Every structure is written in C-alpha cells, then in structure tokens.
Amino acid sequence: MAAIKLDMPVQYVKGVGPARAVQLAELGIHTVGDLLTYYPRRFDLRKQVQPIGSLRGGEETATVAGEVFSTHEKPHGRLPYFECCIRDPSGWAAVKWFHGRYLRDSIKEGIQLAVSGKVGVYEEAIQFINPRFQIIWDPAGTDLSQDELLPVYPAGAKLSSGAIGQIVKKVLPLAGELIAEWFDGEYLSGRELMPRPRAVAAMHRPEDKDHWGSARRRLAYDECFLMQLGIAISRMKQVSRPAHPLPSSPEIDRRIRARFPFSLTKAQDRAIKQIVADIVRPRPMNRLLQGDVGSGKTVVALYACLVAVANRKQAAIMAPTEILAVQHYERINQYLAGSKVRTALLVGGQNPAQRQEILAGLSAGQIDIVVGTHALLGEDVRFGELALVVVDEQHKFGVRQRTGIRGKGFAPHYLVMTATPIPRTLAMTVFGDLDVSVIDSSPPGRGKTTTKIAGQTDLPMILRAVRQAIDAGQQAYFIYPLVSPSPELEFTAAQEAYRELGSCGPLAGAPMGLIHGQMPQRLKDRAMLDFREGRTKLLVASVVVEVGLDVPAANVIVVMHAERFGLAQLHQLRGRVGRARQDAICILVASPGSETARRRLAILEATTDGFKIAEEDLRLRGPGELFGTAQHGLPELKVADLLEDFDLLRLARKDAFEVVAADPGLNAPHNQQLRKEMLAAYAGRLDLLEGA
Numbered sequence: 001m002a003a004i005k006l007d008m009p010v011q012y013v014k015g016v017g018p019a020r021a022v023q024l025a026e027l028g029i030h031t032v033g034d035l036l037t038y039y040p041r042r043f044d045l046r047k048q049v050q051p052i053g054s055l056r057g058g059e060e061t062a063t064v065a066g067e068v069f070s071t072h073e074k075p076h077g078r079l080p081y082f083e084c085c086i087r088d089p090s091g092w093a094a095v096k097w098f099h100g101r102y103l104r105d106s107i108k109e110g111i112q113l114a115v116s117g118k119v120g121v122y123e124e125a126i127q128f129i130n131p132r133f134q135i136i137w138d139p140a141g142t143d144l145s146q147d148e149l150l151p152v153y154p155a156g157a158k159l160s161s162g163a164i165g166q167i168v169k170k171v172l173p174l175a176g177e178l179i180a181e182w183f184d185g186e187y188l189s190g191r192e193l194m195p196r197p198r199a200v201a202a203m204h205r206p207e208d209k210d211h212w213g214s215a216r217r218r219l220a221y222d223e224c225f226l227m228q229l230g231i232a233i234s235r236m237k238q239v240s241r242p243a244h245p246l247p248s249s250p251e252i253d254r255r256i257r258a259r260f261p262f263s264l265t266k267a268q269d270r271a272i273k274q275i276v277a278d279i280v281r282p283r284p285m286n287r288l289l290q291g292d293v294g295s296g297k298t299v300v301a302l303y304a305c306l307v308a309v310a311n312r313k314q315a316a317i318m319a320p321t322e323i324l325a326v327q328h329y330e331r332i333n334q335y336l337a338g339s340k341v342r343t344a345l346l347v348g349g350q351n352p353a354q355r356q357e358i359l360a361g362l363s364a365g366q367i368d369i370v371v372g373t374h375a376l377l378g379e380d381v382r383f384g385e386l387a388l389v390v391v392d393e394q395h396k397f398g399v400r401q402r403t404g405i406r407g408k409g410f411a412p413h414y415l416v417m418t419a420t421p422i423p424r425t426l427a428m429t430v431f432g433d434l435d436v437s438v439i440d441s442s443p444p445g446r447g448k449t450t451t452k453i454a455g456q457t458d459l460p461m462i463l464r465a466v467r468q469a470i471d472a473g474q475q476a477y478f479i480y481p482l483v484s485p486s487p488e489l490e491f492t493a494a495q496e497a498y499r500e501l502g503s504c505g506p507l508a509g510a511p512m513g514l515i516h517g518q519m520p521q522r523l524k525d526r527a528m529l530d531f532r533e534g535r536t537k538l539l540v541a542s543v544v545v546e547v548g549l550d551v552p553a554a555n556v557i558v559v560m561h562a563e564r565f566g567l568a569q570l571h572q573l574r575g576r577v578g579r580a581r582q583d584a585i586c587i588l589v590a591s592p593g594s595e596t597a598r599r600r601l602a603i604l605e606a607t608t609d610g611f612k613i614a615e616e617d618l619r620l621r622g623p624g625e626l627f628g629t630a631q632h633g634l635p636e637l638k639v640a641d642l643l644e645d646f647d648l649l650r651l652a653r654k655d656a657f658e659v660v661a662a663d664p665g666l667n668a669p670h671n672q673q674l675r676k677e678m679l680a681a682y683a684g685r686l687d688l689l690e691g692a
C-alpha cells in the first residue's frame with residue numbers, strides 16, 4: 001500500500017472496501033483526513049454502574065449491579081442457556097448466557113452480581129445476553145474500577161459506532177505524522193495548547209476526561225483561529241482600499257450640533273468620537289452602530305453624514321422599508337430645516353420623471369444626502385462623490401450584502417445601524433470584520449416601559465385597560481405571531497382578531513387598523529401611516545416589518561401567543577412603545593399550557609437590558625440556529641461551541657489579527673501551513689488570499 005496521506009480515499013484503508021466506503025461517504029467521510037477528524041459524540045464509561053430502572057434498551061452498552069433473585073436453566077434444545085434475574089433498588093433485568101450451564105454453581109440466588117454488556121429488551125423487560133460479569137460483595141462499594149472510555153461515534157444507517165471505531169483505530173496511529181502542526185512550540189506553550197497531532201488522537205482515545213478536555217480545547221482553538229484568520233484577512237482587504245478622508249473641526253462639530261434641539265447623550269458622543277476618528281482616515285470605516293430602538297442612532301448617523309457634507313461629499317442612508325425611509329427622510333429634514341444641505345428621497349414607487357431628476361442630482365453631486373430603500377442599489381444609481389453609506393436596521397444579519405452601493409474608485413465609509421442587541425459572540429464572528437460602537441443609554445426624559453406576562457383569561461381585563469388608554473388619547477399595538485407556515489392562516493389570525501376586537505367587547509368601535517403579511521406594500525404603508533398620524537388608535541398586526549417605526553403616542557403593546565416569539569424579537573417589539581415621556585406597558589399574553597415558555601418570558605419581565613436578553617436568547621435557542629456559520633461564508637465549526645468557548649474565541653481572534661497584521665498575505669515561510677489550511681477551509685468561497 002502506498003504511503004497514507006490525509007487526502008487518500010478511505011477505500012484504500014486496510015479493511016475498508018467499496019461497500020464500507022459508500023457507508024462512510026454517507027457520513028461525509030471520504031478521506032483519511034475526514035476519518036481522523038470524525039470525532040466521537042461522547043464517551044461511555046464501560047464499567048460505570050447504572051440503575052437498571054434507567055435503562056430503556058437501545059443503549060449501546062451498560063453495566064448494572066444487583067442481587068440475583070432467581071435462576072433458571074434451559075438445558076436442552078439447540079440453544080441451551082442459563083438465566084438469572086437481578087434487581088437493584090430501581091428495577092430488574094434478565095441475564096442469559098447461552099451454553100452457560102457451568103454458571104449454575106457460581107451464580108446463585110442471593111449473591112450480588114455485576115454484568116456489563118449490550119442492553120436488550122425482551123417481552124418488555126431489560127435483558128443482557130452473554131454479558132461480561134463479576135460476582136461482587138456489595139454493589140454500592142463494588143470495585144469496578146478502571147472505567148474505560150468507550151468512544152461513541154455518530155453512527156450511520158448501516159454503520160454502527162463500533163464499526164466506525166474499528167476503522168478509525170486503523171488510521172489513528174498515523175495521526176502523529178499525518179496531522180500537521182500549525183504553530184511552534186513557544187506559541188503553544190504560551191497558550192497552554194496541546195500539539196495538534198496529539199490532540200486529534202486524544203479526541204478518539206483520551207486517557208481520561210481532562211486529557212480529552214485539553215484535546216478539545218486545542219482543536220476548538222484551531223477552528224476559532226481559522227475563522228478569525230479569514231475575518232482578519234477580509235477586514236484587512238476592506239480597509240486597504242482607498243476612501244475619502246472626512247476630517248472634522250471644532251467649527252464643523254459646532255455647526256452640526258446646533259442642528260439638534262437637544263444636547264447629545266454621553267453614549268452618542270462616544271459613538272460619534274469613534275466614527276469621526278474612523279472617517280478622517282483615507283481608509284473605509286466599517287462600523288456597526290448598535291443600540292436599542294430610540295437610543296438615538298439615527299442622530300449619530302446624521303452627524304456622520306453632515307461631516308461628509310461639510311467635506312463636500314455625498315452620503316446615503318438606506319432603510320429596509322419605504323415607510324422607514326420616509327420617516328428618516330422627514331426627521332432629517334426637520335433637523336436640517338433652513339440649512340443649505342440638499343436632501344432627496346429615493347424609493348421604489350416614484351414616478352419616472354421624479355426618479356430621473358433625483359438620479360441626475362445624485363450623479364451631478366447636487367444632492368448631499370439621499371435617503372432610500374433598496375432602490376439605492378439600482379444599476380442606474382450613480383453618485384458624484386459618495387463618501388459615506390449608512391445602512392439602517394440590518395437585523396437580518398445581511399451584512400454581506402453591503403457591497404451594493406459603491407462609489408466610483410473610492411470605497412465609501414460604511415456604517416451599519418442595528419437595534420438588535422448583538423451578543424458578544426456574534427459581534428466577533430458574523431460581524432467580526434466590523435468595529436462596534438454601542439449606544440447603551442437612552443436620551444433622558446423617556447417614560448419607563450413595564451412588562452407583564454398574562455394568560456388568555458386576563459384578556460377581558462386587558463381589553464378594558466386598552467380601551468381606557470385609547471380614551472385617554474393613547475395608541476396601542478396588538479401583535480399576532482405567524483401562527484403557521486401558511487400565509488392564509490397567518491392572514492386569518494390577525495384578520496379575525498381585527499374583526500372580533502372591532503365588533504364586540506370593550507374595543508368595539510375604536511378606530512382600528514390592520515396590517516398583515518399578505519397585504520400589498522401600498523396598503524401596509526397606508527395602515528402604518530394612518531396609525532402614525534393618529535387616524536387609527538389601535539393597530540392589529542401580524543407582521544412586524546417596521547421595526548424602527550416611531551409613534552410617540554403608542555404606549556401599549558399587547559403581544560398574543562408571546563411564547564412563539566424569540567426573546568430578542570419580543571424585546572424589539574417592546575421597543576415600539578415608550579418612545580415619549582409617558583410610561584408604557586407591554587403585555588405578553590402566553591397561550592395556555594406553555595409553562596416553560598412562561599419562564600422564558602419572565603426574563604423580559606425582569607430586565608430591559610437588550611444585551612442580557614440577546615445572550616439569554618442565544619443560550620436558550622442554542623448556537624446552532626444563529627451560527628449557521630456556513631451561511632455567513634465562515635467555515636463550519638465541528639468542535640468549538642462559541643458560547644462555551646467564548647474566552648478561547650477571544651484569544652484566537654487576538655492571535656489571528658496579529659498574524660494577519662504582520663503578514664496579510666500569509667506569505668512568510670512559517671505561515672505556509674496556515675495558508676494551506678485557510679485555502680482548504682474557505683475553499684474559494686472568499687477570494688481572501690488573492691491580492692492581499
């Protein structure tokens with residue numbers, strides 16, 4: 001057999017023929033390298049004693065111990081056997097040994113016996129067939145020492161964990177020479193990392209739990225490191241493009257601040273300082289501006305736009321929906337009333353003549369700030385000198401679409417605004433190539449929002465309270481979740497509620513609007529506008545597209561079937577209210593029988609800290625959902641768990657960024673292994689190393 005290499009097909013491993021190779025391929029194992037990195041899901045302690053009552057059958061193997069309370073022999077026939085039954089405080093099991101007649105002298109009623117083997121079920125009782133056994137004195141004090149760690153691999157339809165283990169065993173001795181080390185000894189010892197070849201081997205055959213833990217830590221580090229290396233390189237590439245430097249001055253600062261009828265909060269000032277420091281450089285800013293709804297992000301973004309305008313350059317603000325674009329546009333025009341700054345709105349529904357005029361103004365540099373929707377990404381949209389792009393509400397994590405608006409030649413500075421609190425883990429991964437500014441306090445004089453969890457039976461009372469609020473001049477939202485994947489049903493829930501609420505009960509006759517996902521955009525916009533301008537007092541909604549909608553008189557929000565929303569999403573919803581001086585209330589109505597869900601909702605009752613909520617949400621939903629890393633163009637993580645391994649992630653990030661700062665193209669001789677790993681991990685998805 002030729003020398004084994006990592007990329008050698010598994011079929012050429014001794015004992016693996018074409019049939020096995022097909023079965024392995026079904027598990028994604030194609031090469032020797034795949035086999036070596038197909039790690040056990042867990043380890044069974046071969047000799048650890050389990051309560052009999054905890055066994056269900058279907059477990060691979062188990063060890064139990066108890067008193068023998070009956071014995072039985074079947075001496076004749078094709079398969080003579082000896083059987084005994086043992087019991088421990090939790091249950092009993094039958095144990096059979098075929099051709100086990102010789103056991104009758106040693107295994108007798110009343111003795112204590114430990115058996116270890118495959119767990120089966122026969123006539124609804126647990127049974128062991130031909131297990132290993134040991135006669136013991138006392139099951140509690142038994143010396144079943146030297147627990148053996150038995151690797152349990154994720155099995156295939158035709159390939160058991162044991163069979164996989166056998167195959168792995170054949171290549172494992174080669175790990176030492178096949179698995180390449182990425183770092184030198186000093187690097188490793190400084191971080192208390194185990195050598196990589198040893199770590200791969202120990203993942204399959206650890207000496208004990210600590211040994212396995214160290215191996216896992218090393219490989220998790222490597223995964224984080226590789227991911228961060230890609231992010232570091234991508235970032236380096238972004239910032240290596242030329243951008244218009246946008247210097248500010250005390251005079252510019254003074255004139256911009258004079259535009260706002262309030263003084264900026266400390267948090268706003270801090271974010272502005274960071275932005276100003278970024279855009280003064282001839283390299284594009286890549287910054288995420290994060291803060292709860294109403295914390296004043298738009299004001300900060302406008303400040304940045306005005307620095308661009310002061311430098312005789314253009315700025316664009318992109319919002320996810322037309323109504324939000326209009327809201328920004330109107331707000332900005334209020335601030336800029338009486339100034340010489342020229343603004344324009346570019347959205348989908350404008351007539352061709354209007355659109356042509358705006359496009360001409362943009363390309364001639366006669367418009368300073370343009371606010372718009374995705375319409376800004378149109379092929380025919382050209383700018384004279386675009387220096388800054390602000391993207392609002394990127395809550396869908398669509399950061400990588402950002403390449404859309406591009407000026408000619410120079411890269412614009414880039415600011416993403418989001419009201420979704422982004423957990424630290426995401427800030428380092430999915431958003432890892434952005435700098436982050438956080439606005440962590442709201443402008444003064446805001447009312448307080450109280451959150452209450454209620455049940456269906458509280459509804460009559462809630463409706464009466466809403467009626468009172470409306471009569472007192474306030475407005476309210478009624479939110480319904482997507483109740484089913486079917487759009488018709490979604491329609492029904494909100495529609496029916498709309499009819500019912502309007503025709504009977506305390507809210508009958510109140511001016512009411514409806515908005516749901518099946519409505520044409522035009523009607524949605526009308527419903528939002530009616531609500532915003534106070535023509536309707538109650539808005540029944542089945543979709544919450546307009547996350548940034550600002551209606552100061554709306555101080556009540558009722559969320560039905562609240563348990564169906566994610567915590568972060570509910571926090572967003574709650575942000576619809578409490579936008580003025582009055583106190584606001586958010587009522588989360590949980591469906592009956594959702595006790596665990598209620599406990600989850602209690603987090604919202606307890607805190608208004610969006611970051612805490614986001615972290616909790618992430619913890620509860622598990623990282624899988626948010627860390628579909630592949631969908632963000634990042635390599636898949638097999639070992640690392642970004643929540644558990646947060647410190648490791650942070651270390652790997654710092655290390656990776658240092659490596660890239662010193663050698664952006666990974667051209668140095670000692671970085672060649674990393675370069676190879678990078679190319680394999682990102683396999684053409686990002687042309688990261690080209691031209692770096």
Ligand code: ADP
Pocket residue numbers: 262263264265268291292293294295296297298299300443444548
């Ligand atoms: P966000 O974009 O974060 O939702 P906005 O910038 O739209 O927040 O601000 C929300 C509201 O608060 C707006 O009505 C705005 O005029 C007001 N606002 C913003 N900053 C301040 C401030 N420093 N002091 C008082 N009011 C402010």
Ligand code: MG
Pocket residue numbers: 293294297298548
């Ligand atoms: Mg906003």
